[in-house]
Amino acid sequence: xxxxxxxxxxxxxxxxxxxxxxxxxxxxxxxxxxxxxxxxxxxxxxxxxxxxxxxxxxxxxxxxxxxxxxxxxxxxxxxxxxxxxxxxxxxxxxxxxxxxxxxxxxxxxxxxxxxxxxxxxxxxxxxxxxxxxxxxxxxxxxxxxxxxxxxxxxxxxxx
Numbered sequence: 001x002x003x004x005x006x007x008x009x010x011x012x013x014x015x016x017x018x019x020x021x022x023x024x025x026x027x028x029x030x031x032x033x034x035x036x037x038x039x040x041x042x043x044x045x046x047x048x049x050x051x052x053x054x055x056x057x058x059x060x061x062x063x064x065x066x067x068x069x070x071x072x073x074x075x076x077x078x079x080x081x082x083x084x085x086x087x088x089x090x091x092x093x094x095x096x097x098x099x100x101x102x103x104x105x106x107x108x109x110x111x112x113x114x115x116x117x118x119x120x121x122x123x124x125x126x127x128x129x130x131x132x133x134x135x136x137x138x139x140x141x142x143x144x145x146x147x148x149x150x151x152x153x154x155x156x157x158x159x
Contacts, residue, residue, distance in 0.1 A: 011107045012037050012155055013080060017073035017123060018044040018114040019144060026057030027145035028112075033061035035152045040065055041080075041109075043073040073111060073119075077126050085109040089127040090147055091119045092140060099131040099151055110151060112144050 014037055019025050025047045032040055042048050048069055049055075049062030070076040077087055086105040089096075090112050111127060113119035124130060133147055 009106065010104070010155060011085075012152065013039050013041060013085060013109040014148065014152070015041045015073055015076050015080070015109055015111040016043060016046040017111060017119060018117075019046045019112070020115055022047040022051055022053040023057045024115065024143065024145045026054040026059075026062070028148055029054070029058040029061040029065050029067075031145070031149045031152055032065045035156045037065065037152060037156075040067045041076045042067060042069045043076050044071070073123055074126065077109070077111065077123070080109040081126075083107075086129065087111060087127045089113075089119055089124055089130045090132070090151055091124060091130055092132040092135065093124065093130055096130040096132040099133055099154060102129050102131045104129075104155065108155060110148075110155070112148055115144050 014028060014032055016025060016028060028040060029049065047054055049067060054062060081087060084107055086108050088104070088108055088110045090110055111119060111123065113123065133142065133150055
């Protein structure tokens with residue numbers, strides 16, 4: 001077991017847009033708790049912690065990580081922008097930046113999209129930065145909660 005470390009240097013919010021799998025949502029809660037994420041915002045059809053099936057993976061983290069719900073990710077992103085958050089989309093696109101080469105502020109909202117379709121064009125247009133993880137295999141795809149784990153730990157590590 002790893003002992004808790006000092007406070008995370010960044011204020012990080014996770015925005016989940018239309019994540020279908022409650023197991024993925026539960027994994028995000030568990031990772032958010034472990035990494036010291038500020039809160040999770042559930043948008044669209046994304047399940048919320050009041051669903052017992054999410055608890056199987058979150059293992060109680062749904063009780064320790066603050067969360068909010070918005071009808072749409074665009075609404076959530078607009079509210080977070082007003083609060084001064086840099087909006088970072090996690091998506092592989094023709095013009096996305098490798099996550100280790102992007103510039104980040106100390107107040108970040110990271111937007112993750114649906115498992116199959118990813119983020120929609122209207123969501124990507126309102127983001128300040130679009131980042132991706134390198135894909136070296138044939139699928140060019142990772143589970144959204146795996147991408148979340150890699151990216152969130154990178155963002156919370158003092159570099």
